[in-house]
Amino acid sequence: MPTYEYRCDDCGHxxxxxxxxxxxxxxxxxxxxxxxxxxxxxxVPSSFAVSGPSGPDPGQVAHDQAQANRAASVTSKEQINTxxxxxxxx
Ligand SMILES: [Zn+2]
Numbered sequence: 889m890p891t892y893e894y895r896c897d898d899c900g901h902x903x904x905x906x907x908x909x910x911x912x913x914x915x916x917x918x919x920x921x922x923x924x925x926x927x928x929x930x931x932v933p934s935s936f937a938v939s940g941p942s943g944p945d946p947g948q949v950a951h952d953q954a955q956a957n958r959a960a961s962v963t964s965k966e967q968i969n970t971x972x973x974x975x976x977x978x
Contacts, residue, residue: 893933894918895959898926899974900967923974932956 890913895902901923907913918929933952 892931894921894929895932896921896924896926897928897930899924899970900959900963901971902932924970 890907890910892905892907892913893902894905898921901921903922905913905916905919907916918927918931920927921929933948933955
């Protein structure tokens with residue numbers, strides 16, 4: 889089952905979306921963010937999706953990681969506060 893990973897432009901939340909088939913995934917529009925219900929989500933390279941017969945391509949994984957790190961480094965304080973507020977207080 890193909891899994892695609894999405895990132896929400898509104899709150900920065902990353903989530904995985906499962907599809908019945910590659911074709912279904914390609915036809916589907918980006919799902920709404922499960923956290924803030926924002927529709928500004930975009931697909932990001934996923935370590936699930938790039939897995940081939942020989943496993944994940946190390947170069948692609950490194951590229952994904954670099955991209956994730958870059959995304960994390962530009963996370964604004966405002967976004968982090970949004971995440972904190974979204975968590976249930978215990
Ligand atoms: Zn969101």
